[in-house]
Amino acid sequence: MDILIDAFGGDHAPEEVIAGSIEALSERDDFNAVFVGKQDVIENLLKNYKYDQNRVRVIDAPDVITCEEEPTVAVRRKPNSSICVAFKELKENPNAGAFVSAGSTGAVLVGATLKLGRIKGINRPATSPILPTLIDGKNVILLDSGANADCKSINLVQFAIMGSCYAEAMGVENPKVALLSNGAEDEKGNMLNHESFPLLKQLKGVNFVGNVEARDILTGEYDVVVCDGFSGNIALKGIEGAISMLLKLLKQNIYSSVSGKIGGLFLKDTFKKLKLKLDYNNHGGALFLGVNKAVIKTHGSSKRTAIKNTVLQAAHYATFDISDRISAKLQLNEPEGNA
């Protein structure tokens, strides 16, 4: 199976993208790395690495879409950009299973929707990152976390279906799906939530457990948290910001006294473990759920470790049958009841 990699996406592209992808090759042998971008530059960089030549391919794409460009315009005007060329390949090559990019989020989303296409019946695909929780080994999927700033209840319903299928594909049985709200009680919510709540409750094949407050997203009690992309973005980044503040404060305080420094030494392993658990670099990227193949967007600031993990994640996700699952669950919930 081919994993397409946007060699020119991200702050540290192409060097770190190529380095991380080559590292990934040695950890899993069921995929090939297909770099998309300026062929000569990529081939020159590849000379620095040892790898199985049968597992690496380069597709030339002379243009690059930057984060400053308006995504829709850029995707239309730059058919030879790494993102557009990759989506063309992903669509046309039956052996291509996934696309990984650390580039412009907007352009990846627009490209995926326009060039690759949505799953039949899905109105709006959703960015679906996986967050670690308090319970070891248990994660929570938060969708939409940014692709759709304004949503209707039909979108939230579809996010619940897609999130549920995603969790199932990862081996979670009867995943618990909650609606992000401003209180845990059924009556809480804004107008969108009030409209969506009864629809979510009626869904077949979705274990909807009610509202969840943002403070409980990370408890490990829920497998999927559903919300509009604006709220999801705020929840995700609020959590990131708080963790980053707390770790910075800890560091400041530890280095400000002798006993702090000593304590810090003894806790080195603890901090390492925590960082490993909380650092996005170890969680790879966010799946863009609702399009026809696996599209994974990772942080623009990703370095080789993040890229490696995202490529490995992509190789894993590409084996999932998420699209089929989603289609089946959509059908189960069709008003006329084809099921």
Added chain:
Amino acid sequence: MDILIDAFGGDHAPEEVIAGSIEALSERDDFNAVFVGKQDVIENLLKNYKYDQNRVRVIDAPDVITCEEEPTVAVRRKPNSSICVAFKELKENPNAGAFVSAGSTGAVLVGATLKLGRIKGINRPATSPILPTLIDGKNVILLDSGANADCKSINLVQFAIMGSCYAEAMGVENPKVALLSNGAEDEKGNMLNHESFPLLKQLKGVNFVGNVEARDILTGEYDVVVCDGFSGNIALKGIEGAISMLLKLLKQNIYSSVSGKIGGLFLKDTFKKLKLKLDYNNHGGALFLGVNKAVIKTHGSSKRTAIKNTVLQAAHYATFDISDRISAKLQLNEPEGNA
């Protein structure tokens, strides 16, 4: 000046409310504590404390509004509840400067709006907690953080004016006001933000600095962050949840190894300092901005320290001229220009 205290609001009322309020009396001598609630119970509890009898008064209110009751219905049906009696006193007694409650948030908000009344020109008051930031001694006001789940642009504009006045009253010069969004760039946002952004930009007397992502709320770069109450609630609780998770994980990890335990001992002071900075108990409650006097809501789970700090905060806020400031800034921005 009288500070009215809801003796029957909160999970630990009336014992902890009374204990905390009596403690507050000894730290500041410019206010009287006026307990509102079941008189006999309060008077019985007061017997356990030594205090200046001239500074404590009790107003009888035989009813209690619980958190389970629908706020609007409860406020209408229970005129003899501690919350309703307190608002009546706050409105009618010119010497009453503030009201503190750890009771039903909804009932406090409804009571404040209906019984006490809004500042002229303000459509929707807003819950306005103060959060600590990365910069020592610098805080950020987040409003609305939950009173108004659905907002229009006029509300966000008024939140910016009110938040600005609040920060100024606390001594911040030319406070930086930002709009919470799903990206820092001017173009980011949902429909509400797109409508509000240009209006915020035009405001006179408000130093609007553009969009802020949730991850940057706590950097200390901003004095006021404006948003609808749904998003604000998610930001606030997302931050709370992340901090709580991280502290729990730290604790778990520290206690799971010998070196962890030793390190933990050396870092005891550091953790204490951090807890002091991040614990809501030390930050008192959230001001309900936009009503005619100072109304402060603190966590339902508040114990004596949180109550003490909230009462002290109330005595402080009651000396502010926030209402006058807000009226002046509203006038400055009136379309016809009365100014």
